[in-house]
Amino acid sequence: MKKEGLLVVLSGPSGVGKGTICDHLLDKYSDLEYSISMTTRSPRAGEIHGEDYYFVSKSEFQEMIADDEFLEWAEVFGNYYGTPRKFVNSKLREGKSVVLEIDIQGALQVKQRCPNGVFIFLLPPSLDELHKRIRKRGTEQDKDMQTRLTAAKNEIKTVHQYDYAVVNNNIGDTADLIYSVIKAEKCSVSRVGQKLVKEVIDNE
Numbered sequence: 720m721k722k723e724g725l726l727v728v729l730s731g732p733s734g735v736g737k738g739t740i741c742d743h744l745l746d747k748y749s750d751l752e753y754s755i756s757m758t759t760r761s762p763r764a765g766e767i768h769g770e771d772y773y774f775v776s777k778s779e780f781q782e783m784i785a786d787d788e789f790l791e792w793a794e795v796f797g798n799y800y801g802t803p804r805k806f807v808n809s810k811l812r813e814g815k816s817v818v819l820e821i822d823i824q825g826a827l828q829v830k831q832r833c834p835n836g837v838f839i840f841l842l843p844p845s846l847d848e849l850h851k852r853i854r855k856r857g858t859e860q861d862k863d864m865q866t867r868l869t870a871a872k873n874e875i876k877t878v879h880q881y882d883y884a885v886v887n888n889n890i891g892d893t894a895d896l897i898y899s900v901i902k903a904e905k906c907s908v909s910r911v912g913q914k915l916v917k918e919v920i921d922n923e
């Protein structure tokens with residue numbers, strides 16, 4: 720039987736660079752799959768339905784909840800976001816690692832359901848740099864900026880709930896580091912190691 724793929728959960732405050740890092744990671748490492756989330760948020764300029772997100776109405780989203788089609792879902796900044804379960808399960812069964820870029824509420828739900836996943840939190844080099852990145856992206860009104868910065872401080876406090884914290888200093892280095900974590904986890908104690916430990920003990 721084929722070994723199941725690894726579920727990789729990437730979280731971090733708005734503007735830290737999750738989207739940028741995911742793009743880089745997925746471009747460079749073709750053995751990874753990206754789970755496209757569903758959201759009731761309106762598309763930003765340049766965002767494409769079915770690429771960045773599946774943009775749906777609130778009623779469509781609620782129907783999916785009722786049909787239990789989400790691995791996890793949460794309300795973030797007044798909109799709903801969720802991970803369609805079907806895609807993730809089928810890729811994992813094919814042995815592919817799947818990257819979810821989701822918020823802390825969603826990450827905690829996934830942790831309960833899939834404890835073997837790897838949970839990574841992306842940190843900014845500083846709060847000042849985070850502020851600059853959100854400004855640079857230029858998608859937020861001033862009041863939304865403030866909301867995101869306040870939320871960021873609360874989210875950063877949850878970093879200890881994750882397996883790894885990675886500081887996003889340089890895009891290429893950060894993506895490579897995350898890939899190393901994914902690869903290391905694939906042969907971690909939970910997988911190959913346990914078998915080996917059993918063999919050692921059995922042979923004592």
Ligand SMILES: Nc1nc2c(ncn2[C@@H]2O[C@H](COP(=O)(O)OP(=O)(O)O)[C@@H](O)[C@H]2O)c(=O)[nH]1
Pocket residue numbers: 730731732733734737738756757760791792793795796800801802820821822823824825826
């Ligand atoms: N729980 C959950 N959170 C998601 C999902 N997709 C995106 N998010 C999170 O929703 C938050 C807002 O995302 P977005 O509207 O793209 O804004 P941005 O992070 O500021 O670029 C971020 O923390 C995302 O990680 C999802 O499927 N589930």
Ligand SMILES: Nc1ncnc2c1ncn2[C@@H]1O[C@H](COP(=O)(O)OP(=O)(O)O)[C@@H](O)[C@H]1O
Pocket residue numbers: 731732733734735736737738739740852853855856887888889890
């Ligand atoms: N390592 C980095 N160094 C400098 N700027 C970055 C870095 N990573 C991302 N950015 C910039 O920060 C802004 C926010 O990145 P984005 O990927 O949209 O964040 P998120 O998805 O976490 O909200 C973008 O303008 C992006 O180009």
